[in-house]
Amino acid sequence: MERTDRRYDRMEGRVQMVSEKAPAKINLTLDARYKRPDGYHELEMVMTTVDLADRIDLEDRDGSSITLESSSGLVPQDERNLAYRAAALLREKTGVRRGVHIRIHKRIPVAAGLAGGSSDAAATLRGLNRLWKLGLSGRELADIGAEIGSDIPFCVHSGTAVAKGRGEILEPLPAPPPCWVVLAKPAHGVSTADVFGRLNVGAISERPDTEAMAEAVCSGDFDRITGLLGNVLEPVTMGMHPEVGKIKRKMLEFGAEGALMSGSGPTVFALVRKESKAKRLVNGLKGFCRQVFAVRMLGKPIDSLD
Structure with a gap:
């Protein structure tokens, strides 16, 4: 999975920008067992990723503002965007006070059933974990993501998995055969x-x-x-x-x-x-x-x- 550290602050030795790949997912199965008391459906799914991906660039900024831009005009470029919400929640959970500018280079179609927004949010969590040197585990990032969207925990880890509950209970599987x-x-x-x-x-x-x-x-x-x-x-x-x-x-x-x-x-x-x-x-x-x-x-x- 492609990751790059793009730029460094020579005075402080701090990474100033990182990039993350945000792959699309497909459902090999999707079953809704019953309606839960919380209003969600109890799901059982097998999900896997395909090599169609957005790219997320995260640029460290002085101050405390979160800003976002996207190559697609079809996605919100403010606090309604899942990537923006992921950055805001991560700061709240960790006490980080730095700002960040998020650039989303869209290739995954919007509102398509491919978890493009969730994958962008997951990539934002992974990238900020590196950019801000937080040292959080994949499980910790997935738990944070679960507060925003049901597909985000899977997208944090990516790969292939059985997903249950709202989608946040994951059992990893090996990759399907190449095709x-x-x-x-x-x-x-x-x-x-x-x-x-x-x-x-x-x-x-x-x-x-x-x-x-x-x-x-x-x-x-x-x-x-x-x-x-x-x-x-x-x-x-x-x-x-x-x-x-x-x-x-x-x-x-x-x-x-x-x-x-x-x-x-x-x-x-x-x-x-x-x-x-x-x-x-x-x-x-x-x-x-x-x-x-x-x-x-x-x-x-x-x-x-x-």
Whole structure:
């Protein structure tokens, strides 16, 4: 996982800027078991990362202000941004009084079911831990992130994991077998809250087998992984946005070994072994979907956090 220290203060020997890579995640399974008293759903998921990533630059500043800019006008550039909130909470928890300027170079589509905002926040926590020499462990950073968003603990560690609870209870898994991942996002975004609000847990007729998927990942069984893909939110989002279903059908028609909507959508991903087939899918999908990416499965954790 790429990390760089960009600039140093020669007088004080202090790092002035660091960069972190913020990879996208996909859900190999997503199951909502029941509605919890706190209003969240009890989840069981297998999540992994792909090699589509934002880059976060963190520049140390004198004073106490947190400022943020993004290459995308589709994300908030103030305290509504998860990366901004992560920096503010980290300062509150650690008593740091320094300021920071956050630059987000976006490549992950926005409101896409790929945890782009959560991954940006997680990268901000990791980067500020280095920039400010806080010495916090990955577990401590994940606990802080859990106060902001359910996907942030997974994104702090990255890699592959079974996630339960709201997504904060993690069981690490080895990386899935190498393959190509084709991602296609319709022009619209989707509100996660809207999708979960429409989910009727009692009416779910078919649930993914999270335990079997974890076993398939551990054994590196690509065919079994593609056969076990499942997401209980998929019918909900497809009912709201029929083009999500069209994308999935086209992926399978074009030869994908497996296809599934990620998270609450609307991005759909296809898994294929061969690069030639990934290119064929990209060419076929670009006819009716502008944001299409062919990337490699990543699935490895952030280096030496703990």
